[in-house]
Amino acid sequence: MLIKKPADIKPSEITPESVYRNRRKFMTDSAALVVGGAVAGTAGVSLAQNGDQLKARAPVTLQRTAPAYWWGEKFNSIKPAPDSEPFFTGEALTPYQDVTRYNNFYEFGMDKGDPSSNSDEFKVDPWSLTVSGEVAKPGTYNLEDVLKPVDLEERIYRLRCVEAWSMVIPWVGFPLADLIKQFEPTAKAQYVEFETIVQPETMPGINSRFAIVDWPYREGLRMDEAMNPLAFMAVGLYGDFLPPQNGAPMRLVVPWKYGFKSIKSIVRINFRETQPNTTWNDLQANEYGFYANVNPEVHHPRWRQDMERRLPQTLFSRQYIETRLFNGYGEHVAHLYDGMDLARNY
Ligand SMILES: Nc1nc2c(c(=O)[nH]1)N[C@H]1C(S)=C(S)[C@@H](COP(=O)(O)O)O[C@H]1N2
Numbered sequence: 001m002l003i004k005k006p007a008d009i010k011p012s013e014i015t016p017e018s019v020y021r022n023r024r025k026f027m028t029d030s031a032a033l034v035v036g037g038a039v040a041g042t043a044g045v046s047l048a049q050n051g052d053q054l055k056a057r058a059p060v061t062l063q064r065t066a067p068a069y070w071w072g073e074k075f076n077s078i079k080p081a082p083d084s085e086p087f088f089t090g091e092a093l094t095p096y097q098d099v100t101r102y103n104n105f106y107e108f109g110m111d112k113g114d115p116s117s118n119s120d121e122f123k124v125d126p127w128s129l130t131v132s133g134e135v136a137k138p139g140t141y142n143l144e145d146v147l148k149p150v151d152l153e154e155r156i157y158r159l160r161c162v163e164a165w166s167m168v169i170p171w172v173g174f175p176l177a178d179l180i181k182q183f184e185p186t187a188k189a190q191y192v193e194f195e196t197i198v199q200p201e202t203m204p205g206i207n208s209r210f211a212i213v214d215w216p217y218r219e220g221l222r223m224d225e226a227m228n229p230l231a232f233m234a235v236g237l238y239g240d241f242l243p244p245q246n247g248a249p250m251r252l253v254v255p256w257k258y259g260f261k262s263i264k265s266i267v268r269i270n271f272r273e274t275q276p277n278t279t280w281n282d283l284q285a286n287e288y289g290f291y292a293n294v295n296p297e298v299h300h301p302r303w304r305q306d307m308e309r310r311l312p313q314t315l316f317s318r319q320y321i322e323t324r325l326f327n328g329y330g331e332h333v334a335h336l337y338d339g340m341d342l343a344r345n346y
């Protein structure tokens with residue numbers, strides 16, 4: 001974001017073969033600890049119950065594996081998105097190939113194709129989550145224990161990157177509030193801070209001499225933002241597990257804010273009284289604010305924010321559309337900022 005302009009996707013980056021190969025590798029790893037169940041099948045055979053609906057939305061045949069042991073049966077009973085905003089949009093979905101081959105995940109490199117090409121070795125199992133700060137129940141939890149009480153649902157959200165491109169993604173996950181409540185934040189918890197894993201042996205961007213980030217990648221929300229029903233923890237997309245490049249095994253999705261708030265591969269959640277430091281704000285405060293609400297009237301110092309390039313973009317359709325305040329979710333989140341000057345608190 002800071003150094004390169006968004007590059008166009010090269011046709012070579014979106015071949016189904018390479019998508020397939022990359023995904024197979026990841027799934028073999030996660031299938032290694034599966035307790036029972038078939039190892040692989042296609043979406044057509046093994047997506048149960050609401051599977052037909054998800055499948056109908058999928059532009060590619062999904063390769064389906066048995067869930068890693070910590071998912072249990074959850075991926076077989078994903079509650080479908082309703083057919084109305086805000087948990088659904090009638091806009092065309094961005095194809096799976098684009099969602100998984102055009103990524104920002106600087107831990108794996110800075111080019112859009114780097115996260116999918118360089119994440120074959122990424123390890124998600126075992127995964128633990130450390131909870132600290134202003135909570136009654138701090139500790140280090142195994143991910144499977146944190147996930148036990150949650151129910152998975154599908155949400156189809158717009159994702160608007162600060163670089164002025166956007167996608168429409170069918171996520172699978174659960175409300176962030178459902179996770180937070182488990183730890184019983186105290187009255188002093190005004191902000192929540194998140195950190196991404198640092199796994200240098202599998203993340204070539206970490207020790208790269210081009211690295212500009214002071215790892216771990218960090219993000220944060222005000223507590224009322226975090227508890228808003230739209231704030232979502234994603235563990236999958238297109239009815240399947242998250243691939244590493246999209247933030248496996250669990251990442252934040254905050255659809256009314258620029259994409260950089262939606263931190264990936266989370267290992268730490270800290271509850272605080274004061275506003276936390278965040279990665280992009282630390283790097284360039286005049287360009288990337290703490291709030292980072294999508295706002296067509298507040299431009300980035302180096303480019304405008306009133307239009308966006310909706311992916312996929314082809315030679316025949318540039319797909320430029322107007323950017324909406326709060327990414328079109330204002331009805332549900334604008335009240336969070338009553339009385340605040342959005343141009344100052346960008
Ligand atoms: N840890 C981490 N999280 C991250 C990033 C990153 O570089 N590292 N990039 C962010 C940015 S700028 C965007 S636009 C979204 C992209 O999510 P996607 O690749 O799943 O579309 O992830 C966000 N989360």
Ligand SMILES: [Mo]
Nearest residue numbers: 161162259260
């Ligand atoms: Mo972004």
